[in-house]
Amino acid sequence: MLKKFSFAIIALCMLVNPLLLPSKVQAKEAETDLAPEAVSAVLLDAGTGKILFEKNSHQALPPASITKVMTMLLVMEAIDRGKISWSDPVTISEHAASMGGSQIFLEQGERMTVHDLFKAMAVSSANDAAVALAEYLGGTEQNFVRMMNDKARELGLKNTHFQNANGLPAPDHYTSAYDIAVMSRELLSYPKVTNYTGLYEDYLRKNTKKPFWLVNTNKLIRFYPGMDGLKTGYTSEAKYCLAATAKRGNLRLIAVVMGEPDIKKRNQEVVSMLDYAFNHYTSKRIFNKGDILAEIRIDKGNPDKIRIQANQPLDMLIKKGIEHKGYEKRWIWNELKAPIHKGDRLGKLQIVQDGNIVAEWNLVSSMEIEQANLWTSLKRTLQDIFFLPNNVNSQM
Structure with a gap:
């Protein structure tokens, strides 16, 4: 019963899906036609x-x-x-x-x-x-x-x-x-x-x-x-x-x-x-596989907090021979509300340098997150009010 009714926060592994080709990242870098015979x-x-x-x-x-x-x-x-x-x-x-x-x-x-x-x-x-x-x-x-x-x-x-x-x-x-x-x-x-x-x-x-x-x-x-x-x-x-x-x-x-x-x-x-x-x-390697990128709360989710983890290395493109200044990591979230299904896009991670987006990855759910029932929501509300410890059980 302790496990069933505990307030433990479950950390879920999420996918970082580098599949978006953002318009701000697109640029025709080559000055010559590298494929003159191609249509x-x-x-x-x-x-x-x-x-x-x-x-x-x-x-x-x-x-x-x-x-x-x-x-x-x-x-x-x-x-x-x-x-x-x-x-x-x-x-x-x-x-x-x-x-x-x-x-x-x-x-x-x-x-x-x-x-x-x-x-x-x-x-x-x-x-x-x-x-x-x-x-x-x-x-x-x-x-x-x-x-x-x-x-x-x-x-x-x-x-x-x-x-x-x-x-x-x-x-x-x-x-x-x-x-x-x-x-x-x-x-x-x-x-x-x-x-x-x-x-x-x-x-x-x-x-x-x-x-x-x-x-x-x-x-x-x-x-x-x-x-x-x-x-x-x-x-x-x-x-x-x-x-x-x-x-x-x-x-x-x-x-x-x-x-x-x-x-x-x-x-x-x-x-x-x-x-x-x-x-x-x-x-340049920005994140290694398994690195924790963020931990966020899912409104009315069961569990209510998830950990976003890189499921593969994330690299930033660097032009040789050019001095590169520091970069900023920016997370942009969609409305995070349960239920969430496997494959749903939660937001995106951007790498910003000199005010320009130089890399962008989608953040995608790797599993199902259910909507919390009334009893779970009530327990969370009580926990927030009385600062109950996470291991408190249903016989409090």
């Missing part, structure tokens, strides 16, 4: 979301297989929330097995784990594997596409609309370099994804009669230092596209190009963008 392009710091270079970055274009960035994101999100697991077996439907283009030649009725299907999608851009995962998570590919578009709206993507889970040509299927960068940044908040996208080669169905050798469609994985993802794309309509990410030290970058004329130019221009950023920038 559109964008280069940004994954840690802060600051844009370092952009070219027609909001132009809606067919994305081809870069579509799978959103498919991977929804799968990673579902695994993180416990809806599915890597070991789940997936039975392949006739529809999934019918996909053309890049594929691992799945057969109707074949069973393959989420792990292997995800690897096939991430490494060799398998269209059949992407649809199989979409059907497993959404029931049907059509329902999964609704989930994709819902997620796009949640992320504030203004120039994105999906019609399928794999990027095969379809009317009204489009996105932009900027929107892809936002999706990619969100996907990278699940660090395990690069265990798949960073693979250069692997096998499926090993030691069976139908082994399949996977080779990454992004050859820069092998040749560019620090690159570990994310997704290539090509159709005759979209031309050559790439959403690439590379990390050196604490600095992780995302480079997106769309509409490149050939693979050689696509790779050259992505390398040019990344080289520019690595040569001109470094990063």
